[in-house]
Amino acid sequence: MLAQFIKDIEIHFSFLKEKKLLIACSGGLDSVVLTHLMKRSGFQIALAHCNFSLRGKESDDDEMFVIGLAKQLEIPVFAETFDTKTFAREHKISTQIAARELRYAWFAEILKDFKYDYLLTAHHLDDDLETFFINLSRGTGLNGLTGIPKQNNKIIRPLLNFSKEEISKFANENSLKWREDSSNKKTDYLRNKLRLEMLPKFKETNEAILKNFQKTQQNLQDSQSLIDDYMALVYKLTVTEAENSYNINIPKILELPHTDALLYQLLFDFGFTEWKDVSNLLDAQTGKQVFSKTHRLLKNRDELVLTEIDTEKTNYEFLIYEDGITTPINLKIEPSKYIGETEKNLIYVASEKLNFPLKLRKWERGDSFQPFGMTGKKKLSKFFKDEKIALNEKENIWLLLCDEKIVWVIGHRMDDRFKVTKESKKILKIIWKA
Structure with a gap:
């Protein structure tokens, strides 16, 4: 297997030479074999182990095993403990999804902070077959049936051409030690049910199933x-x-x-x-x-x-003083000796009608103003409809207010109540730099 592994690396991942590589190592058979194969192939590797605190002492023993493996092979190791159940509860997601999000976020941090180039995972051909059936059972398009990619940005999967049987044979022939995850024997999850019950029977019907699956x-x-x-x-x-x-x-x-x-x-x-x-x-x-x-x-x-969808969207309010504001949008306020032509990003207002600080916020249901050139008020919802402004555009529109009165629907129309008249002594020019 080692010779074929080296050949596969040369064909598909020749760019990994001289790179710093991080291996996601659970301590199980697959990741232990991947670690030994990469070490024997002469690559610069380190291990990263996640302790999800889901199996008590067994989880802690897995962590100590991986640390010992790294010491034995004289390679760096990173280990992190997570409170997975609390994370899942707080984010209202399953334990499986929580573990996935936690580990990949942590892996990304290591890649960035310690200058590793790629993350290697031990997914193999049987995993690929299981994923095929999982996606098939849930309903998917062609893309969902094409399998686990050998590379996904900085994630590399060098074992995808090898079966579980080949991996086990290599481990036994080389007297390797690994940890068995007791949760893999439970059929609570669809993947385990496929792995333990359905696919073994399916393979019995056709010994060449994995080879034919690769062709498919x-x-x-x-x-x-x-x-x-x-x-x-x-x-x-x-x-x-x-x-x-x-x-x-x-x-x-x-x-x-x-x-x-x-x-x-x-x-x-x-x-x-x-x-x-x-x-x-x-x-x-x-x-x-x-x-x-x-x-x-x-x-x-x-x-x-x-x-x-901005799930964290909040309608913040920002105070604006005489010199304007640069965040969240760029508004410049300056005196003007004359009234120029009003544009989409520029208005002129009577200075004496403004009381600073002004306020900046997004529009809300029920907002109304007196559009420039009109004598009566108009709800913004009606104004947007008349102007044929799309829903997604409305949500990005800012309002400039004075004493809770709209001065300007920024980028669209100013309010008539703040316009410059013959009696105005000072003029202010307000510029929106989109």
Whole structure:
């Protein structure tokens, strides 16, 4: 196996030579074998072990084993203990997801702080087969069936071409020691149920199942590559990028065949699952929306507007004094001897009508103002509708206020009550630098 491993590295990961590599090591069979293979292949490696505090003394013994392994091989080791259950409870996620988020965030910190180039994990061919069936059972597209990637940015998986049987054989032939995770014997999780019950029976029906699976994976990956190339052309034709959104042109995408499939390919990375609702947006009225956990898709006239959901969004208020403000937006206030032409980013106001400090905040439901040139008040919601301002644009609009009265809907219209008149003694120019 060592000779084949070295050959695989030369073919797929020749760039790893002379790099500093971090191995995610649980102390289990797979990561221990990966550690020995990398060490014997002459690479510069270190180990990183996560103690998730989920199995009491067993978890602590795993940690001590990995530290001992690093000492034996004379390589650096990093170990961290996490309160996984508390993290999961506070973030309202499963223990599995919590452990994943904790470990990969910690790995990223080590890569950055200690100047390691890549993280290596011990995923192998059987893991890939399990992932295939998991994705198949949950409903997925072609991309979900193409398997675990050999490389994902700084994460490298050098064992994906090797089966669990080959890994076990290498370990036994070389008298390696490793830790057994008792939780792997439980069938509470889908992956364990597949690993322990379903796939062994499936393999009995066809001894060449893993080899045939590799061929299938390669065919699927080739097909996905063709789709990716086609979608790059579709993206250029149908999508425009704005500052905070991606806008899909509905008439253009309807001109192309297989519209629903195109929408899936454009949007599956953003967590959408209700694809019928996504498709129905094409014929929906303006303002209809579909949400994923992270993004919103909004129908706005002839476009589908994709924006990220800001889960930590708070309507902060900022005080503005005579010299203006630079954060969160750049407003400059300066005296002016005359009234120039009002523009989108520039207004002139009567100085005596302002009481500093002014206030800056996002618009809220119920806000109203007296648009410049009008005698009566108008709700901002009605103003936005008349101006045909899209929902995602509204949420990024700032208001400048004086004594809770709107002075300026920034970038759109100032309030008539603060305009310069013949009686005005001083004029202030307020400039928004977008």
